[in-house]
Amino acid sequence: MAISPLAPASFPALPRVGGVRFATVAAGIKYRDRPDVMLADLAPGTQIAGVFTKSATRSANVLDCQTKLGSDPTGPAAIVVNSGNSNAFTGKHGDGSVSAICTAVSDTLGTDPTRVFTSSTGVIGERLPHERITNKIGDLSAGLDPANIDAAARAIMTTDTFPKGSGKTLDIDGTPVNIAGIAKGSGMIAPDMATMLVYIFTDAVIDQAALQSLLSGHTDRTFNCITVDSDTSTSDTLLLAATGASGVDVTGNAAFTDALHDVMQDLAHQVVRDGEGATKFVKVAVTGAANDADARRVAMATANSPLVKTAIAGEDPNWGRVVMAVGKSGAQANRDTLTIRFGDILVAENGWVADSYTEEAGANYMKAQDLTIGIDLGLGTGAATVWTCDLTHGYIQINADYRS
Amino acid sequence: MAISPLAPASFPALPRVGGVRFATVAAGIKYRDRPDVMLADLAPGTQIAGVFTKSATRSANVLDCQTKLGSDPTGPAAIVVNSGNSNAFTGKHGDGSVSAICTAVSDTLGTDPTRVFTSSTGVIGERLPHERITNKIGDLSAGLDPANIDAAARAIMTTDTFPKGSGKTLDIDGTPVNIAGIAKGSGMIAPDMATMLVYIFTDAVIDQAALQSLLSGHTDRTFNCITVDSDTSTSDTLLLAATGASGVDVTGNAAFTDALHDVMQDLAHQVVRDGEGATKFVKVAVTGAANDADARRVAMATANSPLVKTAIAGEDPNWGRVVMAVGKSGAQANRDTLTIRFGDILVAENGWVADSYTEEAGANYMKAQDLTIGIDLGLGTGAATVWTCDLTHGYIQINADYRS
Numbered sequence: 090m091a092i093s094p095l096a097p098a099s100f101p102a103l104p105r106v107g108g109v110r111f112a113t114v115a116a117g118i119k120y121r122d123r124p125d126v127m128l129a130d131l132a133p134g135t136q137i138a139g140v141f142t143k144s145a146t147r148s149a150n151v152l153d154c155q156t157k158l159g160s161d162p163t164g165p166a167a168i169v170v171n172s173g174n175s176n177a178f179t180g181k182h183g184d185g186s187v188s189a190i191c192t193a194v195s196d197t198l199g200t201d202p203t204r205v206f207t208s209s210t211g212v213i214g215e216r217l218p219h220e221r222i223t224n225k226i227g228d229l230s231a232g233l234d235p236a237n238i239d240a241a242a243r244a245i246m247t248t249d250t251f252p253k254g255s256g257k258t259l260d261i262d263g264t265p266v267n268i269a270g271i272a273k274g275s276g277m278i279a280p281d282m283a284t285m286l287v288y289i290f291t292d293a294v295i296d297q298a299a300l301q302s303l304l305s306g307h308t309d310r311t312f313n314c315i316t317v318d319s320d321t322s323t324s325d326t327l328l329l330a331a332t333g334a335s336g337v338d339v340t341g342n343a344a345f346t347d348a349l350h351d352v353m354q355d356l357a358h359q360v361v362r363d364g365e366g367a368t369k370f371v372k373v374a375v376t377g378a379a380n381d382a383d384a385r386r387v388a389m390a391t392a393n394s395p396l397v398k399t400a401i402a403g404e405d406p407n408w409g410r411v412v413m414a415v416g417k418s419g420a421q422a423n424r425d426t427l428t429i430r431f432g433d434i435l436v437a438e439n440g441w442v443a444d445s446y447t448e449e450a451g452a453n454y455m456k457a458q459d460l461t462i463g464i465d466l467g468l469g470t471g472a473a474t475v476w477t478c479d480l481t482h483g484y485i486q487i488n489a490d491y492r493s
Numbered sequence: 494m495a496i497s498p499l500a501p502a503s504f505p506a507l508p509r510v511g512g513v514r515f516a517t518v519a520a521g522i523k524y525r526d527r528p529d530v531m532l533a534d535l536a537p538g539t540q541i542a543g544v545f546t547k548s549a550t551r552s553a554n555v556l557d558c559q560t561k562l563g564s565d566p567t568g569p570a571a572i573v574v575n576s577g578n579s580n581a582f583t584g585k586h587g588d589g590s591v592s593a594i595c596t597a598v599s600d601t602l603g604t605d606p607t608r609v610f611t612s613s614t615g616v617i618g619e620r621l622p623h624e625r626i627t628n629k630i631g632d633l634s635a636g637l638d639p640a641n642i643d644a645a646a647r648a649i650m651t652t653d654t655f656p657k658g659s660g661k662t663l664d665i666d667g668t669p670v671n672i673a674g675i676a677k678g679s680g681m682i683a684p685d686m687a688t689m690l691v692y693i694f695t696d697a698v699i700d701q702a703a704l705q706s707l708l709s710g711h712t713d714r715t716f717n718c719i720t721v722d723s724d725t726s727t728s729d730t731l732l733l734a735a736t737g738a739s740g741v742d743v744t745g746n747a748a749f750t751d752a753l754h755d756v757m758q759d760l761a762h763q764v765v766r767d768g769e770g771a772t773k774f775v776k777v778a779v780t781g782a783a784n785d786a787d788a789r790r791v792a793m794a795t796a797n798s799p800l801v802k803t804a805i806a807g808e809d810p811n812w813g814r815v816v817m818a819v820g821k822s823g824a825q826a827n828r829d830t831l832t833i834r835f836g837d838i839l840v841a842e843n844g845w846v847a848d849s850y851t852e853e854a855g856a857n858y859m860k861a862q863d864l865t866i867g868i869d870l871g872l873g874t875g876a877a878t879v880w881t882c883d884l885t886h887g888y889i890q891i892n893a894d895y896r897s
Contacts, residue, residue: 144817144820145821175813178841180828180829212813214816215846323817399889412618415550416727421549425584437582481889485888485889
């Protein structure tokens with residue numbers, strides 16, 4: 090698979106987060122000759138917050154993680170992730186696989202099973218050969234290294250074409266506080282949430298309730314504002330672990346809040362940039378809606394419209410399809426107060442193409458790799474921004490042939 | 494454009510409907526060297542019922558038609574349709590174009606302007622050169638012919654690869670009653686409604702309220718149960734005209750009701766069979782839902798899922814993606830009561846792949862051109878059936894390059 094044309098130039102240099110060590114191993118679950126399991130070992134006292142898919146058919150791993158948030162944080166914790174098999178819709182076998190992995194980690198690292206969080210990503214409906222994972226826990230344990238986050242980002246990839254990472258170091262009253270996160274995409278990406286696994290680590294001190302509140306709030310404006318194909322995974326998991334190793338309490342600290350938001354937004358954008366077959370990164374910014382919910386409806390209807398997405402793939406400034414998407418969204422809209430912009434170019438207003446608009450200007454704008462579609466409904470103050478990519482032959486190619 | 498592999502072998506022989514005459518002309522609106530305007534002239538007393546897109550940005554034509562349903566049926570009526578330009582999002586110009594066309598028809602045929610119904614289909618947001626239509630009303634009037642419905646079906650095509658028609662003749666107490674309809678697709682097809690224009694004619698006697706009730710009820714189970722790409726057009730129009738020329742009152746007649754349903758379902762299926770790039774015709778039948786609305790949610794989530802549709806294109810029996818679609822639909826669902834079938838093949842039950850299922854059987858089934866995905870939620874008696882097609886390279890090709 091060729092690397093997405095929207096990929097960053099390189100994996101970023103991520104700060105080391107105190108209290109976290111990583112290891113990866115090639116367990117041969119589906120992929121050959123590449124690491125497909127990662128383990129993150131977390132210091133005693135680590136607080137863990139999480140956000141998960143709302144799918145009614147979510148995986149055994151997700152159901153298990155959900156029960157473990159807020160458990161006693163005294164001892165160490167661990168996160169184990171495999172790629173190649175999602176362990177979703179695997180009936181009682183799926184529950185057994187999760188339990189076997191948690192027990193194996195507990196036996197080897199001494200972590201309480203209620204503090205072991207697992208994720209699985211890949212094909213749905215095939216039994217997870219979890220013994221290939223449990224057989225490797227010893228190797229993983231021996232390989233734990235605080236510098237290994239790059240390898241972890243690679244081990245969780247499925248159809249991703251590049252590993253995704255983002256981090257920040259803050260200076261809080263003279264003490265560094267670090268945040269580093271990794272993510273995987275790249276199909277079944279839609280809000281609430283996506284085929285997405287995201288793990289973010291910080292050495293800040295913060296209690297679980299405050300951590301969860303930060304995570305949930307930021308998720309609504311980052312990961313829940315991206316869409317690749319409108320499909321929602323059974324496995325989406327976003328975990329945020331705060332080890333406290335910096336000794337700095339960040340409760341209510343605006344700089345920390347902002348830094349965490351930036352890391353989450355960066356990772357969310359990277360997931361879109363690796364959308365299956367993507368050649369364009371598209372921001373859909375809606376303003377002037379009757380309310381924020383309507384703005385989000387319009388933004389999502391536009392970002393998920395196959396006709397809008399194929400027009401973008403074809404570099405066709407087909408703003409009529411944007412009008413169509415606004416119309417079908419279910420949001421309150423009025424033809425005669427609607428304004429559409431491509432970047433800074435005024436395309437349509439007052440129910441008609443703008444006098445100043447030329448097809449040449451529109452066509453030229455569409456050649457850029459990063460695009461902004463601006464939609465002002467002219468009705469109120471509701472606003473929403475979502476990010477998506479185009480719909481190309483590459484998407485069909487990847488998904489019409491995924492399992493073979 | 495190659496004809497869809499799912500097309501019927503030929504255009505059906507449609508019955509002549511008393512009181513209706515058709516004419517077509519090449520007006521050069523967008524297409525060259527092909528008829529792109531059709532006129533249907535309807536006898537005095539014709540009752541007209543209609544169903545239209547719910548888009549908030551619907552076209553001037555749709556808005557105009559909606560005001561005209563239920564107007565005094567004493568005089569003759571007319572339907573004028575052009576392809577190549579949708580006259581949607583054309584501001585005041587759009588209203589002016591509709592008015593100009595209605596006036597020209599009225600001047601030539603003597604039809605009251607409130608009895609002239611117009612539709613336009615094609616590109617959104619470009620001014621309709623309506624003078625090319627009004628200049629041809631004389632030619633159209635001179636060419637009116639009761640046998641011309643085939644040509645009418647062709648004149649309303651845009652990206653359609655075959656003309657769509659369906660008809661029935663009933664014998665009611667020894668007198669024939671005819672129904673004949675034509676439709677066009679084939680992108681922006683989704684319920685409420687689709688990029689669809691449909692015109693159905695009958696010489697039955699029935700009052701407007703009863704006709705509208707029949708049409709609306711059948712639409713919910715036919716045209717509103719198909720989806721190609723989840724996009725909803727700004728121009729969808731379905732008109733049903735009853736001329737009364739047979740002299741047979743069909744009010745409350747079950748045979749007529751059924752025949753009308755069959756014609757509508759046949760046309761709806763033909764629209765799916767001409768879905769842009771379609772190579773498979775797919776029925777999604779949901780049963781066992783908590784209620785009918787939930788069943789419809791599941792059916793539509795499955796039928797609109799890009800991942801399900803690309804798997805079908807690839808002839809991949811990827812039932813895990815069906816599980817995903819069920820999960821994301823928002824309907825009440827339970828992994829352990831869910832049953833999935835491909836045709837008669839039991840694929841999954843009790844939260845797990847069925848013991849009897851083999852990948853070979855699934856893969857073999859997916860090679861067929863007409864497929865049925867059966868989903869039983871095991872929760873109640875709610876049911877819904879929708880029809881869709883696969884998502885292929887052909888769809889991308891057509892839509893990434895539509896305007897050039």
